[in-house]
Amino acid sequence: MTAKKRTRPRRHHVTTSCQVTANIALRVDGEPLALELTVPGGTATAQQLLPALRILTDQLVDAAIHKVEAAGQKVSCQKGCGACCRQLVPIAPAEAHRLQTVVDALPEARRAEVVVRFAEARSRLQAADQLDTLLDTSPMTLEQRRRFGLDYFRLGIACPFLLDESCSIYHERPLACREYLVTSPVAHCAQPSASTIDCVPMPVKVSVALHRLESAQDTASASWVPLIIAPEWAQMHPAAPPTSSGPAQLESVFELLGATQSVT
Ligand code: SF4
Numbered sequence: 554m555t556a557k558k559r560t561r562p563r564r565h566h567v568t569t570s571c572q573v574t575a576n577i578a579l580r581v582d583g584e585p586l587a588l589e590l591t592v593p594g595g596t597a598t599a600q601q602l603l604p605a606l607r608i609l610t611d612q613l614v615d616a617a618i619h620k621v622e623a624a625g626q627k628v629s630c631q632k633g634c635g636a637c638c639r640q641l642v643p644i645a646p647a648e649a650h651r652l653q654t655v656v657d658a659l660p661e662a663r664r665a666e667v668v669v670r671f672a673e674a675r676s677r678l679q680a681a682d683q684l685d686t687l688l689d690t691s692p693m694t695l696e697q698r699r700r701f702g703l704d705y706f707r708l709g710i711a712c713p714f715l716l717d718e719s720c721s722i723y724h725e726r727p728l729a730c731r732e733y734l735v736t737s738p739v740a741h742c743a744q745p746s747a748s749t750i751d752c753v754p755m756p757v758k759v760s761v762a763l764h765r766l767e768s769a770q771d772t773a774s775a776s777w778v779p780l781i782i783a784p785e786w787a788q789m790h791p792a793a794p795p796t797s798s799g800p801a802q803l804e805s806v807f808e809l810l811g812a813t814q815s816v817t
Contacts, residue, residue, distance in 0.1 A: 573591055573592055574591045575591075576588070576589050577589070582616070582620060586613075588608070590608060591604070592800060595761060595799070596796070596797065597795050597797075598647065599645070599646070600648075600650055600651055601645070601795075602799060602806070603605075605799075605803065606763060608625060610732060610760070613755065614734070617675060617753050617756065621753050625736075626736045628735070629736055629742075630735060631739070632719055635718040635720070636743055638720065639710060639711055639712070640745070641698070641701065641779055642735075643760070643764070643779065644727040644728070644765050644779075645760065645764050645767050645778070646793065647763065649786050649787045652722075652783045655725050667713050669787070670713035670803060674710045678708070678781070678782075683705060687779045712781070726756075727760070728759050728763060729780075730762045732758055732760055733752065735751055736751045736752075737751040759806070762806045762809035762810050766805055766806055766809060767793065
C-alpha cells in the first residue's frame, strides 16, 4: 500500500490575524483526497497543531475504511466495544500534555474518577514491574514495544477514559486510537495476536509523523509516551516551546508522512 503526496499545499489564505488555512490535495492509494487544514500562522507548539492533525487522520482513516469496504470487508469495531482500549497506546508528547489539559477541564466528580483510575493503573503497573519501563524515555524498537505491549495487555488495565466500554473523550482521543480499526472478528480482540487480528491498513500514520516531528524539534524529549501514564509524564516534562510556524510544521508533517509509507 502506498500513499503519495501529489502536491504541496495549493493555497494559503489568512482566516484570522493568527490562523492560516491551507487547501491540500493528496493522492492516497491512487485516490484523490482534498483537505482544508487550519493552523496557527505564527510560531506554534506541536499541541496547537493537533486539531489539524486530527482532521487529517480522520480523513485518512475514512479513506482506508472505504478501501477495505470496497474490497468486501467490514470494520468490526463498534460502539460499546473497548477491547482495544486495554492495549498499550503510544501517544506523542504533545498529546500527553493535551490529555493533562483535558483531565484538568473535566467536571470535578468525573475528574476525580479519572485521576483515581490513573493512580490505580499506576499501582498495578508497579506491582507488575512494568512501571519503570513505561517511565523510561529511551526509545524502544518496534519489536521491543510489541513484546512489552503483549505483557501489558495481559494485565487487562482499561484506559482511564474508557466508560461503559466507550471512549469518554471521543473527540479528544489520541491519533493512535483513531488509526486503530480491525476487520477481524470482535471476539479475537480479547486475545490479540498477529495471526488473529487484521487491522485496517493505514497507508500512512499521522501519529508516527507527529512522534517524529516532536523528536526532531526536541531531541531530549521522549519519542512516545504511553497513554496510561500521560498525565504523570506531562507533569514531569514541561511542554516543548514553540519552534516554527504552523504552516512550516504542517509541511514537515507531510514530508514525514512521505517517509512513513512503509509503516502499517
Ligand atoms: S483514549 Fe479513548 S479510544 Fe483511546 S484507549 Fe482511551 S478510551 Fe480507548
